Every structure is written in structure tokens, then in C-alpha cells.
Amino acid sequence: xxxxxxxxxxxxxxxxxxxxxxxxxxxxxxxxxxxxxxxxxxxxxxxxxxxxxxxxxxxxxxxxxxxxxxxxxxxxxxxxxxxxxxxxxxxxxxxxxxxxxxxxxxxxxxxxxxxxxxxxxxxxxxxxxxxxxxxxxxxxxxxxxxxxxxxxxxxxxxxxxxxxxxxxxxxxxxxxxxxxxxxxxxxxxxxxxxxxxxxxxxxxxxxxxxxxxxxxxxxxxxxxxxxxxxxxxxxxxxxxxxxxxxxxxxxxxxxxxxxxxxxxxxxxxxxxxxxxxxxxxxxxxxxxxxxxxxxxxxxxxxxx
Amino acid sequence: xxxxxxxxxxxxxxxxxxxxxxxxxxxxxxxxxxxxxxxxxxxxxxxxxxxxxxxxxxxxxxxxxxxxxxxxxxxxxxxxxxxxxxxxxxxxxxxxxxxxxxxxxxxxxxxxxxxxxxxxxxxxxxxxxxxxxxxxxxxxxxxxxxxxxxxxxxxxxxxxxxxxxxxxxxxxxxxxxxxxxxxxxxxxxxxxxxxxxxxxxxxxxxxxxxxxxxxxxxxxxxxxxxxxxx
Numbered sequence: 001x002x003x004x005x006x007x008x009x010x011x012x013x014x015x016x017x018x019x020x021x022x023x024x025x026x027x028x029x030x031x032x033x034x035x036x037x038x039x040x041x042x043x044x045x046x047x048x049x050x051x052x053x054x055x056x057x058x059x060x061x062x063x064x065x066x067x068x069x070x071x072x073x074x075x076x077x078x079x080x081x082x083x084x085x086x087x088x089x090x091x092x093x094x095x096x097x098x099x100x101x102x103x104x105x106x107x108x109x110x111x112x113x114x115x116x117x118x119x120x121x122x123x124x125x126x127x128x129x130x131x132x133x134x135x136x137x138x139x140x141x142x143x144x145x146x147x148x149x150x151x152x153x154x155x156x157x158x159x160x161x162x163x164x165x166x167x168x169x170x171x172x173x174x175x176x177x178x179x180x181x182x183x184x185x186x187x188x189x190x191x192x193x194x195x196x197x198x199x200x201x202x203x204x205x206x207x208x209x210x211x212x213x214x215x216x217x218x219x220x221x222x223x224x225x226x227x228x229x230x231x232x233x234x235x236x237x238x239x240x241x242x243x244x245x246x247x248x249x250x251x252x253x254x255x256x257x258x259x260x261x262x263x264x265x266x267x268x269x270x271x272x273x274x275x276x277x278x279x280x281x282x283x284x285x286x287x288x289x290x291x292x293x294x295x296x297x298x299x300x301x302x303x304x
Numbered sequence: 305x306x307x308x309x310x311x312x313x314x315x316x317x318x319x320x321x322x323x324x325x326x327x328x329x330x331x332x333x334x335x336x337x338x339x340x341x342x343x344x345x346x347x348x349x350x351x352x353x354x355x356x357x358x359x360x361x362x363x364x365x366x367x368x369x370x371x372x373x374x375x376x377x378x379x380x381x382x383x384x385x386x387x388x389x390x391x392x393x394x395x396x397x398x399x400x401x402x403x404x405x406x407x408x409x410x411x412x413x414x415x416x417x418x419x420x421x422x423x424x425x426x427x428x429x430x431x432x433x434x435x436x437x438x439x440x441x442x443x444x445x446x447x448x449x450x451x452x453x454x455x456x457x458x459x460x461x462x463x464x465x466x467x468x469x470x471x472x473x474x475x476x477x478x479x480x481x482x483x484x485x486x487x488x489x490x491x492x493x494x495x496x497x498x499x500x501x502x503x504x505x506x507x508x509x510x511x512x513x514x515x516x517x518x519x520x521x522x523x524x525x526x527x528x529x530x531x532x533x534x
Contacts, residue, residue, distance in 0.1 A: 052534055054531075075307070090318060095377075
């Protein structure tokens, strides 16, 4: 259970189109990354997914049912967002107590262990927590809820590196023991690169990428070598980025780089390098911006 | 139904700040009043304070906070709007009855001790005193429910339609009231209405009409919350 399916999802706010004809599927029991720049539509998408917002058009279902005002669906969902507000009088333990009451799969022991790891004071008022501690509280609720569909929207604003890695470690270990569908939106792409099994990339409300992390790494490579050889390879693939120095060129290409293609590049005297997930995202979104963001999503860059 | 009860229980989390606080404040107001009238000394007619209104005002404010603070939090924990509304309504009614009974008990003590020994009338206000205990409890309870649903409706309306919506709502309400007043004047009905109002029993003033208004507000709030974004 817990697959999410979106078909032609569009959401408009007055003069802004936050989501533009977005379709995708979240597979059950996988960790998905929702990437994209600020204002790309990540939060809007998650809000629609949790019935907090309605789409202007299109359809989104969780296990085949729309989540909006659907008790059965929503009791299996947990949505932690960075800007979460708590009632003014709430202390940390009040927030955890509420979560324990509301999430059917809540694991109190796990929550206590996380509290200890993150060193979060139970008796402190939530509004007096520091930015990072505020994020920790959300993360603890998100992890201990054990919800079959767990959404994290930029969950670690203000969190230090140690705490972030604690989060990754706990997420991975707990996910291995209690598989669930996770959607994690983040800016810190390199940090979570290893964590993600599936990558969704939003840009200006459109879905630029919807692929497994594995496939993506095979799709995008950086080739370096004589400009003429780079040209030859670039002609058959989508060029995302290029740097030239004299007759030497270095280009990031998107295409299908199987064994044959790699051997051919080698024969041309080119070096092939893997591209980090973060670089892929940066290259894809900037290439999109340069081309004026046309809707087709695939085009070639020729001039430089 | 099960889920509604669970969500109601979330409203009891940190109850000292929501349910306890109005009573602490009432107690403090009472203490001040008591000290004041004790220092004035013996007074001819029963001093009546009206300070009991403070607890009603706090309940009104609390009900607004349910929507502005507890609703976004509960929705973040995957509670749907409908369940939240039902749970809040249930909580409000139960709390109001409990508060009503408590106030009634205080009034009984007040009578038994001859106004706390100084003939002070703090909980009982002469004009609302009834012979029938159930009616007396209802008179204490109903304003809590009305104010609660008023607060909920206003806050939900604000969340749904924003400042512009609030402005339109208040202007429209004023316009309607003013037109009714003009119409009554034009038809020369004021004396008839006055007579009718005076004829209304106290129970209608504090229970019957508030109940009708409450039903309208509760219904309007329910319809409005269905499309609220937290």
C-alpha cells in the first residue's frame, strides 16, 4: 500500500502557476527525493498530496483514493514541513503527546531514543526552541509516526551537520526495518544523494525529471577532451553545459550512456566522469532556464 | 467517531493552559473583588460585580485559538477538517456544560455562605437567578457554547477568506442590521418589538435564542472549514 499517483496536476494561485500539468507515480516502500529550486512548487505539491490544498485541475490519489478530507487515507500519512507551527502554549512533550494520540503506528520507544539522540529538552516551550531544535521536533515526529507515507518538506532548516547525519542514519535504519514510502524535499542534494532511490525534479511547476537515481547517474555524464571529439558526442546527446579552454572542452551531456557509448567515447579520446546528483540538478535546471523554460523539457543546446 | 474522540483528547493536551487558565483567572478576579468589598465593609444592598463575564471572554478567545493554532497543528498531524470540527464542537459543548455546572456550584456556595460572609454577589447575578437548578445550569452554559461557536466561525471565516472577507462580512452584517432598523422605524414597529422583548422569559434570553444563533453559527462554520487551508 501507499502508492501515490498524480495525473496532469495543475495548481494556479491568481497569476502564478505553481504546478503545471504534473504527472508521476511514487512507488510503494521507496525513498523519493523531491528536488527543485525555491518556488519550484515542491511545497504546493506536498500540500495537495496531504489534502491541505486542492488542485485546480488534474487528479492525485493515494492507494487509488483522493486524500482530500479522506480519513482512511490521511491516517496513514505524515507530513512534516519546515514551517510547521505549534500552539503557543505547547511544550515539546505536548507536541509528542499529540502525535502519539494521532498516529496509529506511533512508536514511543523510538521517539524516546530519538529525543535522547537529538538532545531535545521535553519541558521546553516549542516557541522558545532554536531553529534547529524546532526542526528536530518535526523530524522526531516524522520518524516515530511510522506512517506508511511520510513526507518531509525541507525538514532540517538550521540543523547542524551532526544532527543532519543523525537524521539520515535513523531514516535509513528505520526504513530498512519498517519499509514505507518516503518523499523528501531538500536543497542539500549532495548529502541525500546516496539516500534517494528515486528522483523527482520540479522546475517552475513542471516535472523535469522522474527517474530512479541509478538510471539518472547513467544518463548524465561529463566528457572532457578535444573539442571536436566532444562535439561529435554532443551531437548525439542533449548538451546541458559546456566549458571550453582553447581546443579543449568539457561538457555535461544527457543521453543513454551504456557500455557501447562509453567505449566509443574512450575511443574518441574522451574522459568520462560521473556527475553528482547535485550537479545534475543544477545543470538541468539552469539549462531549462536558459532555453526559456519551454514545456517540452528536451532540446539541444548548440551555441556557446 | 473514534477518531473524533481522539482528536478531542488532543485538545486536552496541555489543558492547564486552555481549560485551567480561565478558572485561575476567575479565581484571581474573585480574590480581588472579595478583598475590595471586604475592605469597603458592610454595604446596604448586595454588591453585584459582573466580573463573572471574564471567564466568558476567555472562552471566546480560546475558541479563536483553536482555529488559528490548533487547527494547523492538527492538520499537520493528518487530521482532516471535518473530524477536527466535530471534535472541537464536541469539546466545546462538554467544556461548556462542565463550566456551567461549576459556576452553578459556586453560586450555591455563595448563597449558602450568605455571599461569602460579606453578602457579595459574584457568581449569582440577581437578574439571571432561577429557581430550577437545571435551567440555572443551562443559563450558565449556553453563553459559553454561543461564544465558542462565534469565535470558531469568525476564525474559520478569517482563515478561509482573509482580511478582505472579514471586512466584507462585517460590512454586510452592519448593513443588514441597519436596514432592519430602518425598516422597523419606517413601519413604526419599535413599541411592539419592545413589548415583545420584555415579554420574553429569561430562559429565552439566555438559552432559547442563543441556541438558535449557535445552530446557525455552527452550521456556517462547518460549511466554511471544509475548504480552509491550514
